[in-house]
Amino acid sequence: MAFAKPKYDPNLTQVTLQARLAISPTLSLSKPDATLDITLGLRISNTAYSGEPVTILTHRSAFEVFGDDGIDMFARGAFGAIRALDNDNQPMDKQISLGFFRVNEVVNSDSPDLRERGYQFLTIPGDGSEVAVTHRLSWERIFKYEEKLSRHDLTPGERFSISVNERYIGTSWWCLGDLEGVLRDKKFHSWTTDEFGEQRPDDNFLRKGNWALGRNPKELYWAVDKVSNEEAVFEIVD
Secondary structure (H helix, E strand, O other), rough: OOOOOOOOOOOOOEEEEEHHHHHHHEOOOOOOOOEEEEEEEEEEEEEOOOOOOOEEEEEOOOOOOOOOOOOOOOOOOOOOEEEEEEOOOOEEEEEEEEOOOOOOOOOOOOEEEEEOOOOOEEOOOOOOOOOEEEEEEEHHHHOOOOOOOOOOOOOOEEEOOOOOHHHHHHOEEEOOOOOOOOOOOOOOOOOOOOOOOOOOOOOOHHHHHHHOOOHHHEEEEEOOHHHHHHHOOEEEEE
C-alpha cells in the first residue's frame, strides 16, 4: 500500500527513521540459481525515546518479504522496473517489468491481534545501528511478468538499475520495544488513533490481555537516502 508522505513536522515527529537501498553488484548469466539481492536498511536517526528500539508492521510496505507464492511487493508497485543504463548512467529504453497489479484483499481474520492475522513485523535497534531486510529475486521471478525480454536477451557488461518507490517506505502501525525483548509475548492491538472514530481500548483491558498498543503512524518521519536509491546498480556477468 502507498503511504502518505507528510513533510517533517518537529512538533509531531517522535522518531525519524532513515532508509537505505543496496543491491548485489553483479548477476551471473551462467548460474541458473543466481539471485538479485535487493536490501533495504533501516535505522533510527533521531528519537524522543533515547535508546528505545522501535517495532513496525511491515505489511504491504517495501519491507515485506514474500516467499515464492503470491503477488510480491515488486508486483504491487513498491519498486520500479529494472532499467538498462548507458555509459553515462542514464536510463535506456530497455527495461524488465516486475509486474504492476492492484490487489483487493480481504482480511481473513477479524481478530484485533495483528500477530494472529499472520502479519510480519520488524524491530529497528535503539542504539542507532541498522536492521536490514533482503528481497532475493531469482531468474524466474525477474522475468515472471516480463512479456518481451528473457534472460537470453541479456549480455555480459550490461548495467541495470532499480529503485524503491518512496511511497512504500512507511507503516500503518508501530510501537516502542523489541520483538525479542519486552514484546516477545505481547499481543499487538490494531488500534493506533481515534482518527476514524475508533475508541481506544481501556488500560485495564490492555493490561489483563497483555496487549501492546500501536502509536500514531504520523509520529514517525521516514527519510530515504537519495544517493543509494539513485545508484542501486548491478552488472550482468558471465
